[in-house]
Amino acid sequence: MSVRPFHLTRPRSVAEAVGVLARDPGAAAIAGGTDLITLARDGIAAPSRLVDLGGLGLDRIEWRPDGTVRIGALCRNAVDDARLRAEFPVITEALRSGASPQIRNMATFGGNLLQRVRCPYFRQPEFACNRRAPGSGCAAADGDGSRQAIFGASPACIAVHPSDLAVALRAMDAVVLVAGPSGSRRIPLDELHLLPGDTPHRETSLGRAEVITAIEIPPRPFGRRSHYLKFRDRASFAFALVSAAVAVELQGGVVRSARIALGGVAAKPWRGPAAEAALTGRRFAAAAIAAAADAAVAGAAPRPDNAYKVELVRRVVRRALSELEQR
Template sequence: MKTFSYRTAGTSSDGLAPDAVFLAGGTNLVDLMKLGVATPDVLVDVTKLPLGDVTELPGGGLRIGAAVRNSDLAADLRVRDCYPVLSQALLAGASGQLRNMATTGGNLLQRTRCRYFMEPSMPCNKHAPGSGCPAQTGDHRNLAVLGGSPECVATHPSDMAVALAALGAVVRVDGVAGERTIPVTELHRLPGDHPERDTVLEHGELITAVDLPALPFAARSAYRKARDRASYAFAVGSVAAALDVEDGLVRDVRLAFGAVAPKPWRAFAAEEALRGRPAVHQSFMDAADAELAAARPLRDNAYKIPLLRNLTAAVLTRLAEEVR
């Protein structure tokens, strides 16, 4: 591991030096440093900043501090009762030991687990722009079928971020230019011609909180994850959903996919196709088809399309049955 300097942040502006990187739980960053993928000169520990609370917002909803641990957030009764999809996603995301260390802000900023990115000796446009994307013809079984480009087909690994995308969460950020807010659906970038940039954050910007909107029907929500083994593993496909049904019709719905795109994928086309339709299995299958029509699978990952279609229908059917 490269030698680095370490200091503790007193304010959110303490990490603005060009060579500084923020450190919270370290469950992803430290791994990347050990591999030689991340090579910061300075680590700025932000765990002492007052960002560790979950508070209720005046108009309803919750504000989740960026330093709230995943285990604490998953166990919070307000989250479990009003946003069960988020609690379920967190519990599906990692072992108890990791959840006790990982933070809300750090979880959102995880880097991809693509094998070519994780090996610094391999070509990869994420850590060496212009070097190529060997995953296009190599090992891409668990990579993107939506939103990729010839430059990169990596997938975002977070389970929590998929639930937050479905819920319409908003990220609060502080930096040299002041505070700003970013919808979770706009935080992560699609690769395009610049796959080295995962997010729209500028250097030195720190996530301080995530706001969950007041969404009453999110109390009827769920997260389902398909993975290669039953123990903790990254998803090969996942679905986060919240469903509002009245008189057998879909009045409103929130839907997001995970492990199929370079960002948590809010399924806007599927949502639009569902509103006003009968809350039945065939409607849910048709809605998934509307979203997945844009999929562009590679040689070995076309299986994700029927997988997501079936996951979507299964999750929404179960939620619809809870109404009856």
């Protein structure tokens, strides 16, 4: 298939970008284009106008005196910021585990969070997909569900969100900064992606014509002791079957606070409060790590063809925490 012809608008300000998106219902924002252009080529998306967000100065990283970092939405996934690496290793590790160097050079933070699901039935227009065409059905439910969700799925959709970065940001309590027709607002990352329910076509809590301008991470006591581990079919250029972003704050070898977020298991980064509770107040060692790994699968509802993910979650969480403990 070829990309349908479109108009290209290069706004000079965020307000102008929002204005164009609000006025033209066929318009879509474009950042690196690594997902949107593929979808347009494959007939999944057909924007009549692209609003280029490059050139709006949204590609900077700023540190506040209190340690909060604000990362512009147009920062590339190849970003190599020494302070970001030191303060939040989980972010850099998640980015490095994604795609290829060439794609990371184009892909942006905002675009990564808003990339569409990789469910093969969504990505091929000949299959029924409630996410792509509301009410058409879910071919995945009767088909190959081996890569699909074990948490938060619904009869209408069982796809998982593919972003590695989102999982790391979830573990760091990141907030998404948004500009839209009604002004600016902040969305906790946990509230950005929506579970499918019976409206899987509503993928995020963004309103029409809203654009992500930045992602903010507050100073976190567990930020420096954080780690991302991704399990996939091959060592590079593959999406996660299961991944884990883990972080602990230690005092005298005892866990004061912890964060565990999972990827590849739900339509949004999946936080594991039971696993965090299993670590908190205990010595950061094998017994607590094993308890956290077991607790991480609480509430899982696998299908027969993806039940392997339950054990995989246990092992990925255990290995991620063990690697963190060895550092």
